[in-house]
Amino acid sequence: MDLRFTPEQELLRRSIREFAEAEIRPHVMEWDEAQHFPSELRPKLAALGLMGIQIPEEFGGSEMSAIDYCLCIEELARVDPSICLSVAAHNGLGTAHIAAFGTREQKLKYVIPLARGEKLAAWGLTEASAGSDAAAIRTTAEREGDCWVINGSKQFITHGQTGDLIVVMAVTARGRGSRGISAFIVERGTPGFRAGKKEDKLGMRASETSEVIFENCRVASSQLLGAEGQGFINAMQVLDAGRIGIAALAVGLAQGAYDAAREYAFERKQFGQPIGKFQSIRAKLVENSGRIDAARLLTYRAASMRQAGRPTTLEAAMAKLYSSEVAMRVAEDGVQIFGGYGFVKDYPAEKYFRDVKLTTIGEGTSEIQRLVIARQLLAA
Secondary structure, three states, X not given: OOOOOOHHHHHHHHHHHHHHHHHHHHHHHHHHHHOOOOHHHHHHHHHOOOOOOOOOHHXXXXXXXXXXXXXXXXXXXXXXXXXXXXXXXXXXXHHHHHXXXXXXXXXXXXXXXXXOOOOOEEEEOOEOOEOOOHHHOOOEEEEEOOEXXXXXXXXXXXXOOOOOEEEEEEEOOOOOHHHHEEEEEEEOOOOXXXXXXXXXXXXXXXXXXXXXXXXXXXXXXXXEEOOOOEHHHHHHHHHHHHHHHHHHHHHHHHHHHHHHHHHHHOOOEEOOEEHHHOHHHHHHHHHHHHHHHHHHHHHHHHHHHHHOOOOOHHHHHHHHHHHHHHHHHHHHHHHHXXXXXXXXXXXXXXXXXXXXXXXXXXXXXXXXHHHHHHHHHOOO
């Protein structure tokens, strides 16, 4: 088993790292305070192919592999997890859903401008009463002639206020459970579709999150995405792949927090020597280096399996669970190593610590990942 990256992948890593250091790092706290995804960054991301990473070239994308995708996500998250979250959500949720299950006409109309960075995608599954129990959604879509009329609301939607379109899941056949849910593409500006409350978040603040509301929102029958009644099933398939992306984000965040703590440990002196020479600090750095490597291996294993076309439900859940919880530990230890400075915004440790918690919640909580893993391992 060859675990080395190819020369092309190493070049990709360096390119994304240099971009993130030059174009993102100087603005991290500015964008965090402003609580918005910077529109001026989008064409720069698109120029590197980061708005359509795995989308086929035919539809405007970069057609990179699943491993390449993880490399890109990891390097962005190493510098700013919140900017990375927006990139991952655009690529791995809304755009990916249309690319995987849309008609050719839908792909030509929507995927091409999304992959080119001309438009931004949102994805609507979560509701106030349907988080982990996603099949309990209440948003409905009812047929009226050649149209569907959507009513309901979605919560915690990335790009809910600024996305140019949203893929929304709605109940189309009551009483059929998860097989009565369908997906629709709704464009910004469609009457009856509007953004609701923007969330004031603990972390990931440069990735905008809001409620979206549908009030007699009428869309043409051509906006149905995938087969009627398959929306929830397709959404779960999208999430399987998306969890690999979140695992890569957690690995990148952990690496960024680790790098900052390691550098600080050999700058900060106490009792006449760098604190990095103290056994307790060295133990944290050594243990966390191993944990990050293990998380990275789990993540790239899942990506490699996905690239090979193999099922990844188990492996994606394992990678997402372990990587996010490792990132939590590394970010917490980073604050501890920085000491009092880890608690103030002048240093990077506090932002990694704020950002990291979402990795254990978004795209399936740690508790849900354990449930998924148990179902795969312990099915009888």
